[in-house]
Amino acid sequence: MSNRPTPRAMLRTAITPRWLGFAVLAIIFMIGCVVLGRWQWDRTQDIIQAEQAAQSAPRPVEELAEPGGSLANELIGQPVLAEGNYESAGQVMVLHRSFSDRPGVWVVTPLRLTDGSLIAVLRGWLPDASAPGAIPPSGGVVATGVVQPDEGFYSEARPDPGTLVAISSVELRKLWGPETRPGYVTLKTQQPTFEPAPTPVPPTVVTDNVAFPIQNLFYAIQWLIFAAFAIVVYGRWLWRDAQEMSAKDDDLSTTVTPS
Amino acid sequence: MEKIRGAALRYRIMAWVTGVVLGCLTIWLIVGYGFMDYANTDVKPGLYRLLWTAHGWLYFIYLIVGVDLAFRMRYSIWRTLGILIAGTVPFMSFVSEYFVHKDVMVRVAALQDVPS
Numbered sequence: 001m002s003n004r005p006t007p008r009a010m011l012r013t014a015i016t017p018r019w020l021g022f023a024v025l026a027i028i029f030m031i032g033c034v035v036l037g038r039w040q041w042d043r044t045q046d047i048i049q050a051e052q053a054a055q056s057a058p059r060p061v062e063e064l065a066e067p068g069g070s071l072a073n074e075l076i077g078q079p080v081l082a083e084g085n086y087e088s089a090g091q092v093m094v095l096h097r098s099f100s101d102r103p104g105v106w107v108v109t110p111l112r113l114t115d116g117s118l119i120a121v122l123r124g125w126l127p128d129a130s131a132p133g134a135i136p137p138s139g140g141v142v143a144t145g146v147v148q149p150d151e152g153f154y155s156e157a158r159p160d161p162g163t164l165v166a167i168s169s170v171e172l173r174k175l176w177g178p179e180t181r182p183g184y185v186t187l188k189t190q191q192p193t194f195e196p197a198p199t200p201v202p203p204t205v206v207t208d209n210v211a212f213p214i215q216n217l218f219y220a221i222q223w224l225i226f227a228a229f230a231i232v233v234y235g236r237w238l239w240r241d242a243q244e245m246s247a248k249d250d251d252l253s254t255t256v257t258p259s
Numbered sequence: 260m261e262k263i264r265g266a267a268l269r270y271r272i273m274a275w276v277t278g279v280v281l282g283c284l285t286i287w288l289i290v291g292y293g294f295m296d297y298a299n300t301d302v303k304p305g306l307y308r309l310l311w312t313a314h315g316w317l318y319f320i321y322l323i324v325g326v327d328l329a330f331r332m333r334y335s336i337w338r339t340l341g342i343l344i345a346g347t348v349p350f351m352s353f354v355s356e357y358f359v360h361k362d363v364m365v366r367v368a369a370l371q372d373v374p375s
Binding site: 022214215218219222225226229232233236237240 | 308311312315316318319322326330333336339340
């Protein structure tokens, strides 16, 4: 009874109208599964893009961390919006920073936010500390940029007053006071515009990490598994029908052949 | 016969587990979208998403045990498909399980009557 059907018997069963019909249905079903799987995969991509777009919308810098607090890892690289007045008295030059192979300095200026706290803004690069553009605009500005973490190297080195070797909000707090917020912002745009200005430098750390929509990814995988299931069901039931058919053949042959 | 019993028990468990999870999720979905603003993605709780993901994999196990039982019971391909699809329709897996269980009982009783 449970003898294996021969490949011949399997083939003979497969080409019966009934099993050809099942084969067509199985193929249609599998195409449907692949289409639905792709749809879920596209959705996975769409959700990632939407989340990245939401993340790249600038947030007020006040929202990210309190003065004296620390910057959460996932906020590094966050585009921000800062509104306030530059305080030229606190401005520092970060030494030994080249731009397009030209030596120079980075200009870091404290921005007094509307709530009274300070955020360090890396306004950009200048060939030297007295080049035009060193003086920050007076009057209110709305700046956008990207939040960066403190630079960890040589942060305590202070060669001359008004200069630093690395941007560290811990050191800047000593210069500017306890209302200084952690991290710093690399300036991207500034309203109103002001000339001459330092050359903007790209942010060192950018991130586009977002939560992965695992549910949709799983659905995409599951649709493909369902497609594979159609093959399993088709194959197993065909096998059984072929088995029954060859069993009938055996009965027939035993009755026909004279013993 | 023992094998059919084992397969039927596995199917029974999975029909109930997927049925309960899918039933709960269906009610949750209706309440959530009807009264709790679930169309807005931010308000959906993590457990809700997690359960849908879990249901996807539970249904996958349901398929495996369903195919196994249907093959052992020598069901036709149409009946097999009916059992498998029942797992995706809310509350239908209970109905399917009821008929399959009844059928298994009859089959097992018939096999017991035959002296081996």
